[in-house]
Amino acid sequence: MAKNLTSRAEDYSKWYNELVIKADLAENSGVRGCMVIKPYGFAIWEKMQAELDRMFKETGHQNAYFPLFIPKSYFSKEASHVDGFAKECAVVTHYRLKNDENGNGIVVDPAAKLEEELIVRPTSETIIWDTYRKWIQSYRDLPILVNQWANVVRWEMRTRLFLRTAEFLWQEGHTAHATKEEAIAEAEQMMNVYADFVENYMAVPVVKGLKTESERFAGALETYCIEALMQDGKALQAGTSHFLGQNFAKAFDVKFADKEGKLDHVWATSWGVSTRLMGALIMTHSDDNGLVLPPNLAPDQVVIVPIYRNEEQLAAASEVAQELMTGLRAQGMRVKFDNRDTHKPGWKFNEYELKGVPVRIAIGPKDVENGTVEIARRDTLSKELVAVDDAIAYISNLMTEIQENLYQKAAAFREEHTTAVSSYDEFKQVLEEKGGFISAHWDGTAETEERIKIETKATIRCIPLDDDNESGSCMVTGKPSARKVLFAKAY
Structure with a gap:
């Protein structure tokens, strides 16, 4: 499996594309520019979602959901915003199909033209600020701290799985505040939340900074960002947080009465990360043997593979495996026991190496006899014979060690290439x-x-x-x- 991967040195782009597909993360779909995220890839995204969602809620944010379709007129209300997204918008013009009278299959019914075209959500500032106008009357209604997990569409001609697709998954936070200072503090806070997540869960070091005026989000007064460096020496924007000032509040006439009864426009932020983080994770840590996952985000942190020639040996290895699984799961670890009889152990070793599972345990007849197990690390490809009685504590420490090693390795690379x-x-x-x-x-x-x-x-x-x-x-x-x-x- 992994042996068929193009090396990074030979063709980094080809290596990346092959790895995404061979590691069962995603594939191109029947819709041009769109991808299918496969179960293994989605399991990693779910881990990302879960941790980010927890961090958002710990900072006082709540989840909501807003429409996928946005009336075209909403975009014209904030001039720089429409300029920024006009070339990427997918537009719905009709609401019905019909059978062609000449027998040419299904056609768009020309009589079913929408009175106003609908934009398929490229980002939600406009629809959300139209909604906030109804929610906000006084200072008592502020702040509004809302996040949305959603999909967006930005029409792309040149696509690459996870990094740039016409449709992708993301979260977008949209907050409303009584003062400029509160809004700036919120934008900075969320940049720091992203940096915390990317460094401590993805094990990817980032640089926190501000975008130049020409690189800012369309409609923002300031864009805070975190930038990461990939193994090919290219940067990847891993997350952005925008101070929007009062631009959207003025465009959608969102005012509040302060404690003295004076009316003023509210102050806004928006912030987001997307499935592009999957690309960052792959390109920061993976090698020519396949994916390398940090333990904090690996769907399976430990996989146990029995080595046996007969049912008796399988039963003996399974007993040891069960004991280890119980102990490791009690420590909060995600463990898989692969006793499939459809594939040989060597094939399984290759598969889990390709899929980046942090720790692999092999249990053979001699291991059972000697009370040992072979423990292999994905990050260094090293192996160690460890007594079964010591294995749980050893692996628990290994999780922390692997997570830290991946971060330090990436940090050293960045320092060397700055x-x-x-x-x-x-x-x-x-x-x-x-x-x-x-x-x-x-x-x-x-x-x-x-x-x-x-x-x-x-x-x-x-x-x-x-x-x-x-x-x-x-x-x-x-x-x-x-x-x-x-x-x-x-x-």
């Missing part, structure tokens, strides 16, 4: 020969930013929040620069 440059020639050389994040001064103008993008295909990923704000000169124009920004080619 380069500070002072000249444009050096910038282009590093971008071409090494890739990764490049830290450099920029004069703050959209013109210089666009020139760099056109000439090198690199974009400003973010203005890092933890930067030391050291002033200098723009690497392109030589003009004064207040701080360095982070550039990279990106997904």
Whole structure:
């Protein structure tokens, strides 16, 4: 199975596409640009959902659901928002089909044209702010802290499983506040929640920062982001949180009466992550043998494979396996016992290596006899013989060790592939020969930013929040620069 994978060094893009399919995560569907997320891939997404949902609720947010269809007129109310999404919108124009009178099958009934076209949700700010107008009258109604788990459609011509598809799954938070300060604090808080999740559950280190004006979300006054670095040296935007100011409140006339009875527009945020996180997870940790999953998100953290030649040996191995499963599950671990007689142990080992299961336990006749088990780590591909009596404690410690090892390995890679440059020639050389994040001064103008993008295909990923704000000169124009920004080619 895994032996058929193209290596990362040979063709990273091909390796990624093959791995997604061979590891049973997703596949292309009969609808162009859309994917089928298979059970194993969806199980990982469910783990992501569960942890994020818990974190949202712990910060006071509640889940709701809003319509998939948005009247076209809603989009015209916030000019920069419609400009940002106009080219990606799928539009519903009719509400009925009929049999063709000339026998050419099913056709759209021309008599069933909608009075107003409906946009298939690319994001929900407009429909939600139209709803919030009915919910908000006074300061007592604020804040509104709502999240939605949903699908969205953004018409894409060039697609790649998980990273860019016409339809994808995500969550989108939409909050309303009485003051500017509250809204900014909310946007920052949610960026930190995302960073916490990505680093501590996905084991992916991120840079927290602000987007430049040209890279901001359409309709936002400020976009906070977390940026991750993939093994091919390209960046991936892992999550965004937007301070929307009063733009949407003014567009949809959402006002509240404060404690003195004075009317004012509310302040807003929106924030989201999507199934693109699956792509980040795959590309940060996986190797030429297949998927590598951090224990915190693995559907199966431990798989037990018996090795046997007859029913008696299977029964003996099963007894040991049952004892281990009971102990490991009591520790909160997700364990699978694979006693299928349709596949040999070697085939199973390959399968679980390809699927990235963090720990594999093999129990053979000699292990039963000696009171030992063979424990294999997916992250290092190392094996260890461990006494059955010690196995539960050993594996429990291993979960923490593997999670930390994956994070440290990714952090070391990022550090090695983050380069500070002072000249444009050096910038282009590093971008071409090494890739990764490049830290450099920029004069703050959209013109210089666009020139760099056109000439090198690199974009400003973010203005890092933890930067030391050291002033200098723009690497392109030589003009004064207040701080360095982070550039990279990106997904």
